[in-house]
Amino acid sequence: MKIYESVEQALSCVESGQTIMVGGFGLVGGPLTLIDALVELDVNDLTIISNNLGEKGKGLGKLLEQKKVKKAIGSYFTGNRDVGEAFQRGELEIDLLPQGTLAESIRAGGAGIGGYYTKTSVGTDLAKGKETKVINGEEYVFEEALKADVAIIRAHKADRLGNLVYYKTARNFNPIMATAAKTVVVEVDEIVEAGELSSDEIITPHLFIDRMIVAQKILTKEGVVEHG
Amino acid sequence: MANPIQELIAKRAAKEVADGQIINLGIGIPTLVAKYVENDNVHFHTENGMLGVVGVDEEDIDPNVVNAGKMPVGEAIGSSFFNSAESFGMIRGGHVDVAILGVLQVDEQARIANWAVPGKNIIGVGGAMDLLIGAQKVIVTMTHTSKDGKSKILKNCTYPITSTRSVDTIITEMAVFNYVDGQLHLVELMPEVTLQQVEASTEASFVNALK
Numbered sequence: 202m203k204i205y206e207s208v209e210q211a212l213s214c215v216e217s218g219q220t221i222m223v224g225g226f227g228l229v230g231g232p233l234t235l236i237d238a239l240v241e242l243d244v245n246d247l248t249i250i251s252n253n254l255g256e257k258g259k260g261l262g263k264l265l266e267q268k269k270v271k272k273a274i275g276s277y278f279t280g281n282r283d284v285g286e287a288f289q290r291g292e293l294e295i296d297l298l299p300q301g302t303l304a305e306s307i308r309a310g311g312a313g314i315g316g317y318y319t320k321t322s323v324g325t326d327l328a329k330g331k332e333t334k335v336i337n338g339e340e341y342v343f344e345e346a347l348k349a350d351v352a353i354i355r356a357h358k359a360d361r362l363g364n365l366v367y368y369k370t371a372r373n374f375n376p377i378m379a380t381a382a383k384t385v386v387v388e389v390d391e392i393v394e395a396g397e398l399s400s401d402e403i404i405t406p407h408l409f410i411d412r413m414i415v416a417q418k419i420l421t422k423e424g425v426v427e428h429g
Numbered sequence: 430m431a432n433p434i435q436e437l438i439a440k441r442a443a444k445e446v447a448d449g450q451i452i453n454l455g456i457g458i459p460t461l462v463a464k465y466v467e468n469d470n471v472h473f474h475t476e477n478g479m480l481g482v483v484g485v486d487e488e489d490i491d492p493n494v495v496n497a498g499k500m501p502v503g504e505a506i507g508s509s510f511f512n513s514a515e516s517f518g519m520i521r522g523g524h525v526d527v528a529i530l531g532v533l534q535v536d537e538q539a540r541i542a543n544w545a546v547p548g549k550n551i552i553g554v555g556g557a558m559d560l561l562i563g564a565q566k567v568i569v570t571m572t573h574t575s576k577d578g579k580s581k582i583l584k585n586c587t588y589p590i591t592s593t594r595s596v597d598t599i600i601t602e603m604a605v606f607n608y609v610d611g612q613l614h615l616v617e618l619m620p621e622v623t624l625q626q627v628e629a630s631t632e633a634s635f636v637n638a639l640k
Binding site (some may be wrong): 226227228229230252253276277278279280282284285286288289295297298299300301302303304305307308319320321322323324325326327367368369370371372373374375376377404420421422 | 475476477478479490491492493494495499504510511512513514516517518520521545550552553554555556557558559562563589590591592593
């Protein structure tokens, strides 16, 4: 695990054609500093795994505007009209998953599971073309695990080893994405010395984390502001 | 903002909530239900990762404490936070007692459509399919007809269904239906609504089970 001063250097692992997981549920728990830096990178053909794809022209929405996203895997794209329009024009592939399936596929990806059967979406349009299986008299649909080349996530506090704790509902997808990518880059509000986080309170142990920066953007009641 | 019809539906839905239950509220009318629940021993779950959701005053808003509709919420005594996979494990695993959901349409088998409209760029499903599969009981709150007066309780949904699972109870501003033995049963008329009005506004066939 390495702490970076430069956000750009922390993202030097990102290359064209990669699959990138992005934590957060809307702005809440989103790696706002890393997303803004990702938007500035000269890369394209990215596959983005994230619950949604930002808002129109904001956050990950900027990445879409710049036509750097080849495919979006997520559960709720309705909040950004650009997503539907890019999809209609054939410029963007979409893999829409129920939110629980998205989460479980990421969890499975990080835990060395190739796929799993779930009852969610059985008999609906989202199960079309997917293998099904009857287990104990009930029908299930097969879902493959999800993995990424890079995950960018947000945590509240980290110690210098990379152990993480989260803040309230800003936790959401972050701890599971921390497990499911080859390189995990985290932004945190604060870095403390090892030992200052109680072993009992650590949610993500440091073995999952590769790179860390201190957040330069933070979500407040007034919106996203510069931090520090 | 909420209108009197939505408040009426939410208030009626709150009566379905029983002591000790774990409840998940969807976006829209369901969100309004919480304020009409008087029992303190009811715990609200939100799928973005929190158990123990309560209302919050403007001055106490924390932008990092939100519900699945991304609206600010408060923390009950004894509330907890968890990640998305664990949260949906609670839902699919049958640990949520009641889901109260908004819908676009319901069919005669009490199957709902609430995630997509053909031809429109509504490409979001969120947690709807998971809640249909996992919640022990599903209640839907909806206006009985669309803005142009057409029934939303149909023989067959024209929008894609959210699940093959039938919901248990449908609450509108006109009536309450339960789905029992493979048929919709009209069990209650809302104040000042007649059976004839409900019949005229409901495309699906139903059993009159009024007492």
